[in-house]
Amino acid sequence: MKTIDQDIKEGKLKNVYLLYGVERYLIRQYRDKLKRAIVIEDDTMNFSSFSGADVNQKEIIDLAETLPFFAERRLILIEDSGLFKKGAEELADYMAHIPENTYFLFVEKEVDRKTKMYKEVSKKGSAVEFPRQKDDILARWVETRLKKNGRKITRNAYALFIQKTGNDMENIDRELEKLLCYTMDKDHIDIEDVEAITTEQTENKVFQMVDCVTQHKQKEALELYYDLIALKEQPMHILYLIANQFQRMMIVKSMTAQGFGNSDIAQKAGCPEWAVRKYQAQCRNYTMGQLRQAVKDGVEYETAVKTGHMEDQIAVELFLVEYSGKKA
Numbered sequence: 001m002k003t004i005d006q007d008i009k010e011g012k013l014k015n016v017y018l019l020y021g022v023e024r025y026l027i028r029q030y031r032d033k034l035k036r037a038i039v040i041e042d043d044t045m046n047f048s049s050f051s052g053a054d055v056n057q058k059e060i061i062d063l064a065e066t067l068p069f070f071a072e073r074r075l076i077l078i079e080d081s082g083l084f085k086k087g088a089e090e091l092a093d094y095m096a097h098i099p100e101n102t103y104f105l106f107v108e109k110e111v112d113r114k115t116k117m118y119k120e121v122s123k124k125g126s127a128v129e130f131p132r133q134k135d136d137i138l139a140r141w142v143e144t145r146l147k148k149n150g151r152k153i154t155r156n157a158y159a160l161f162i163q164k165t166g167n168d169m170e171n172i173d174r175e176l177e178k179l180l181c182y183t184m185d186k187d188h189i190d191i192e193d194v195e196a197i198t199t200e201q202t203e204n205k206v207f208q209m210v211d212c213v214t215q216h217k218q219k220e221a222l223e224l225y226y227d228l229i230a231l232k233e234q235p236m237h238i239l240y241l242i243a244n245q246f247q248r249m250m251i252v253k254s255m256t257a258q259g260f261g262n263s264d265i266a267q268k269a270g271c272p273e274w275a276v277r278k279y280q281a282q283c284r285n286y287t288m289g290q291l292r293q294a295v296k297d298g299v300e301y302e303t304a305v306k307t308g309h310m311e312d313q314i315a316v317e318l319f320l321v322e323y324s325g326k327k328a
Helices: 002-010 024-038 057-064 089-097 116-124 135-148 155-165 169-182 191-197 202-214 218-230 235-257 262-269 273-283 288-306 312-325
Strands: 016-020 047-051 074-079 102-108 126-129
Touching (some): 002 024, 016 024, 024 169, 057 074, 135 169, 155 169, 155 191, 155 273, 169 191, 202 218, 202 273, 202 312, 218 235
Parallel strands (some): 016 102, 016 126, 047 074, 074 102
């Protein structure tokens, strides 16, 4: 991100940028920054946008060879194309021959760094990953947003806010707007405000449910599950999130045993640092073999549902009952 900011500041823009990763909020911010730096706003003659897996490589190359129309640069934006997970040989070969007045901006959720496309883009320009941000960065970002709006937040209220929203900046941004509107007549935000207006994400409810499972609180785990069903959450989505929690417990248990710090563990597991401590407490109740089996069982239950051998709601209930009874 600092590299992109520096390129824009110095006016030394590269001919190709790849923005990818899970933090969609930041990706959109930097996509728009680069677009504004490369072409004039509303310049429809020199800006072209493509999206989806059916992009035509030859059409894109032909467009790239076209001189800008009464402007210095032409920008081609390609989003969610999957070009960095498959061959894309034609476009990959072209990356070394981009005209100096043509610029490419690729935006992808996932990439394979072994592909020729990724390697060629990295040589010609910049490939920048946008992972979930660390706790301290999120805290500074939220504090800055609040300060601009003349607000402060208590330490406990912030901890509750992040626990409810998770570490997805897009969701934090959305919930922060709600919180700012709700507290328009106040100069500070407290726990009561967060409790009143901040929506708890499904993943956090699942986190609480898994916490009950690991503590062998079967009744509470099932009650949380039925609450989610009442909120129209799909059982298979809930099962996916539960299996994901057990996958994270595997990572946390393994890396903790190897002596890694919580910051490194959080980055690998794809969770905030505060959650690492919770996962460490949870995974103590299972052996590594039991955690692996839980992930495997999640896949098997999903298969049983898809093949019509089991009802989806019952599949999740069985998983919860089984693993709330297991002990290390």
